[in-house]
Amino acid sequence: MIEQPMMAKICDIQEESPGVKTFFFKLNLNFEPGQFVMVWIPLLDEKPFTISYIQKDLVGISVLKRGVFTNAIHSKKIGDMLGIRGPYGRGFSLKPDSNSCVVGGGIGMASLATLVDRLNLVVDKRRGHVTVIQGARTAAEIIYQKRFRDMKLCTEDGTAGFRGTTVDLLKDLLKKQRFQKVYTCGPEKMLYKVVELCGEHGIECEVSLERYIKCGFGVCGQCDCSGQRVCIDGPIFNIQELSRMEDFGKITITKTGARVIH
Amino acid sequence: MIEQPMMAKICDIQEESPGVKTFFFKLNLNFEPGQFVMVWIPLLDEKPFTISYIQKDLVGISVLKRGVFTNAIHSKKIGDMLGIRGPYGRGFSLKPDSNSCVVGGGIGMASLATLVDRLNLVVDKRRGHVTVIQGARTAAEIIYQKRFRDMKLCTEDGTAGFRGTTVDLLKDLLKKQRFQKVYTCGPEKMLYKVVELCGEHGIECEVSLERYIKCGFGVCGQCDCSGQRVCIDGPIFNIQELSRMEDFGKITITKTGARVIH
Amino acid sequence: MSKINLSVNLCGIQLTNPTILASGILGTTKALLKRVAENGAGAVTIKSISVESREGHKNPTVITFEAGMLNAVGYSNPGVDAAAREFTNLQDVGVPVIASVIGTQKEDFVRVVDGLSAQRFSAIEIPLSCPHTPGFGLLAGQGTPQATFDITSAVRKVTKLPIFVKLSPNIPEICTIAKAAEDAGADAITAVNSMGPGMIINIESQKPILSFKAGGVTGDALRPIAVRCVYDLYKAIKIPIIGVGGISTGRHAIEMIMAGASAIGIGTGVYSRGIDVFRKVCEEISLWMQENGFDSIKSMVGAAHD
């Protein structure tokens, strides 16, 4: 494989929330839920994003407006081009014969969206069920409102669904039902708590981590988390792996390579 | 494919005549009769030779002692190594359902040896027959004495077989029998006459040409014969192709690129 | 084939397409030049010619590796007199023929240009950049701005044909040298010659494979370096650039053109894609231009610059 971006034309744009837009491309990507692609704007920068939609030859990325780069993406129109390379990394490993819970916080939900689609496709209805928890600060930030069958919402301000965090909601659910597996993506503090909770309950858990990505294919060492390269050894790690990764939930590494507290 | 010599150990040496030795190697070559390999002696030179024996994983090259390089090969002992790259070129196209005549002059016989082996294997005995003509200056120069079923000899001095040239002998044979195809290799003057004769008789003919070989894979242009690269377009050419090659039988190109009369 | 117009005007020479056979590949005889023209080349370059005939290095002279080719042919050629006899009636070739002229000193270049002047060459290319032939190119110090200026000036005095000065990718100051050539009256820069030299050792025999031990690296390995040279040259000089190095597909050719090349040379591509690489590359360029809305080669030249 040659690790170079291919230019893809934006063929549709969908607003998911005031801060999040999904950009669609006609592209054939051999993408597994949990993987990511590098999105390039020539002369500007290149950053990692998940594929959040796969429909036949149509793929979409859902982008939260945050800084220079995501603002630049948001300013793109239908017909504009973006460079895409990948997919990269190790995806989720599905456990289709059981109840699972997918827990997304904020834009982390984008990384879980194709996983939910896939699970709903492969889970044997008699043996398992997929529950989705989406957490946001406030109702306006909820995305994919009508996309999934069983999605429970929670907001910090209570403007939609459960008032509280995804972790609170998951704790609540666990009182009533049992999950064999939890998949989660979101702020690392949240991930840490979800993992803790799953550990206490003896539930399998897979987490999608974020670190600063440069190469995306395992050579630059920029995305290190305790000796694991998030870009190629991850971004999906399971609970056993995370237990050996001291930095998880605590330390991240910046663009310069400096360690900073999470 | 990577065009680099692989070192092969000489596992046997066989004397074919006072001037010709065959060197055997354990090598797996995907070799077609008519093709050639480049033989390398490190720090000395690299020159083209035909594979003259193929027996399971054993291949042999028969080398006539002529100049610096072939003398150096002749001084090699069992256990010594030679570099081999190839095979190169386009081989003979077999016509197995008919009578054919294989005409070899001098060491040209080496280029035809695996062809005769192959023809004897594939020719339907009820429909065709393989006649071999080997010409040499004198009896001592005859090689592969006992190798082929029906081999007719001719020598310039009459010390073995017919007295005269291969062309004379072929002419003679043609009075008595019909060949559908003639394959030939030897001095170019002889090849030219064989082609002429075949033309007159309307016989298909394939010829193995020699030109100075450098790369062996079609880039250096050293082996040109009227716009055909002997190394890759040949070394086997048929009578139609030869009719469009003005240099055939007349002009050859030296190591420097100069045209000289054949 | 589509109806895209691939024609190029290079220093007044009209080419039907931008692909040129690079010097040293197949350019030994007029018959081979003709064959290459029939396979789609827009122009062809002969193998470099010196005053006297040269046997070149012993074999192996050309080998390949995972990323390209390694060669040290050593400028084998029959000398100017024989070359003048070989390359007569060049109109038979069907496309413009470029003479490649080498020498150990500037007087040699002049003598070869003189000796070939009766033949219908369309341009004179002077490679000052071979990395593996003692007495010539880099090994003779021809890759300095001063030597480049001197040799180019000397050739300029004896010919009215366009002069292409061919440079090495090795030299960090490639733009300075190109400017020296431009100042001396060169009409175009050919960028680049083979890189290095490099060496490949056969480990079983513990010996370098090439008889000259080291040789120039060409093909895929060279392409990014060649593209960067052309990109830098495009900013530094005003005369056109012939981009050479690792081109074997239409995409490669377009990349080189966007870097700043007005035409492109192909050498190693003859190995990797066959003698009809010229036709293939042209078809690929046409198709891409059609799909991407370009209608002339000229409109793509230098497009990668801000």
Added chain:
Amino acid sequence: MSKINLSVNLCGIQLTNPTILASGILGTTKALLKRVAENGAGAVTIKSISVESREGHKNPTVITFEAGMLNAVGYSNPGVDAAAREFTNLQDVGVPVIASVIGTQKEDFVRVVDGLSAQRFSAIEIPLSCPHTPGFGLLAGQGTPQATFDITSAVRKVTKLPIFVKLSPNIPEICTIAKAAEDAGADAITAVNSMGPGMIINIESQKPILSFKAGGVTGDALRPIAVRCVYDLYKAIKIPIIGVGGISTGRHAIEMIMAGASAIGIGTGVYSRGIDVFRKVCEEISLWMQENGFDSIKSMVGAAHD
């Protein structure tokens, strides 16, 4: 694995095998160094450290092409103070750790060496040869004999550790520069850094892909050039050479060793064969040595020379 002894003594540093992680690949954290050591490397080099922290170039910083890799990372690093905190208790890594030290002037090199002096590094490598970072290496004129002598001498005064001077394959006078380093007290030469720079243009967007536009070429494309550099250096200098450039198999490693390298560095091979490239290369070296009757790495060093 066979019982062939792959150990190497490099300037007094004992390595269990000759493979070394090259600088700039995975050497950002101690945890990654340890992981590489567990994957079979005989020694590891950290990513180059400067006085102040650096963000480096924007993305894309690393891409690949048919023949290797192109990178312009731009020396991102957290600066010497953070590095000194990161690389404590280096004995945990399990193999010798080489510090890579950069600077825009010789005083910077000294400050970084000083700043790291409390940590248990086994050697100091100074790359004077990066082709794509303004202020450093070739772009700061550090690739001249004089600059090499000056910087090496300055570092020599402040450390007793072995000093490895890392050179560029671009510079025709590589041997002169290596001699300058040797004269200034260098203990080994690391040959080579990435080559070029090269450039790759995306033709649909008509733009160079790397944010810095040009970047260093590494991997297969570089190997023959690196082998030739090492071959030439082996004749020119007396101190040992660490051969780096395009090594991803045991055969490549042996080729480099026969050219004259006492140990070999691996960078791009981590991409092409995975993080366990070190173990794979060692196994391949062992097997080949066994089949070909060699019993020590030392006996192969320089074997390709007459």
